[in-house]
Every structure is written in structure tokens, then in C-alpha cells.
Amino acid sequence: MKRRFDLKGRAIRHSQNLYSPEVPSQDLSTKGQLGGLCNRSACLAPNATWYNWGSLAHYCFDCACLLNWDSFNARDAFKQKGMALCQPTELTSEYEKKYHERKSTRYANDLRLHEESRQRLGLSVSGA
Numbered sequence: 001m002k003r004r005f006d007l008k009g010r011a012i013r014h015s016q017n018l019y020s021p022e023v024p025s026q027d028l029s030t031k032g033q034l035g036g037l038c039n040r041s042a043c044l045a046p047n048a049t050w051y052n053w054g055s056l057a058h059y060c061f062d063c064a065c066l067l068n069w070d071s072f073n074a075r076d077a078f079k080q081k082g083m084a085l086c087q088p089t090e091l092t093s094e095y096e097k098k099y100h101e102r103k104s105t106r107y108a109n110d111l112r113l114h115e116e117s118r119q120r121l122g123l124s125v126s127g128a
């Protein structure tokens with residue numbers, strides 16, 4: 001069996017917890033709430049200012065972008081509601097809102113052009 005050592009080179013006994021017990025567990029009480037921690041468990045960044053109408057929870061800007069512009073999510077969300085999955089709230093910064101508006105407008109336009117060309121070619125509306 002491989003022996004393990006701590007940062008000072010001391011051997012760690014098997015019975016010893018490898019994870020430091022001094023690290024306080026994070027308070028997750030605000031997870032997914034507006035202005036709280038991002039709802040994505042792999043993230044948990046503070047300042048969740050984006051609302052996801054699919055999961056009914058709040059996310060940070062980075063995760064909102066990941067969720068919004070994933071190719072499957074984007075098409076599904078725009079077909080269902082004509083908008084991306086995560087939407088700005090009253091706490092979202094103006095910069096993020098502007099970025100989102102530009103990207104959403106472009107996406108909706110591309111999707112419309114795509115459907116129109118499929119119809120012209122006599123193909124069924126994609127996804128239907």
C-alpha cells in the first residue's frame with residue numbers, strides 16, 4: 001500500500017482524515033437565491049444575479065452564459081419562450097445586460113433565418 005505524507009513530509013496514518021477538519025464547511029443557505037451563491041454546485045460563486053426560468057434558481061454571469069449559449073439549451077429555450085434560459089434581474093450589471101441583449105438578438109435572428117431556409121427547402125421545422 002502506498003504511504004501518504006502531509007505537507008511537512010510526515011506520514012499520514014490511514015485512520016487520519018486526509019481532508020483538513022479545520023476547513024469550515026461553506027454556508028450554502030443562499031445557494032440559488034438572488035444575490036446569493038451561484039446555484040451550480042461546481043461553482044458557488046457569490047453574486048448570483050441571473051435568473052434561470054427552467055430551474056427557478058439564480059446563477060453567476062459565467063454560469064448563466066454557459067447555460068444560455070450551450071447549443072442545445074439555446075435552441076430549446078428560444079423555441080419554448082423566445083428567450084435564453086437565464087435572464088437578467090434588477091441586480092445584474094449594465095455591462096452584462098448589454099452583452100446579453102446583443103447576444104440574444106443575434107441568436108434569435110439566426111434561429112429565424114435558419115427556420116426560414118429550412119421551410120424554403122421544404123424541410124420540416126427542426127426539432128418538430
Ligand SMILES: [Zn+2]
Pocket residue numbers: 038039040043044045059060061062063064
Ligand atoms: Zn456560477
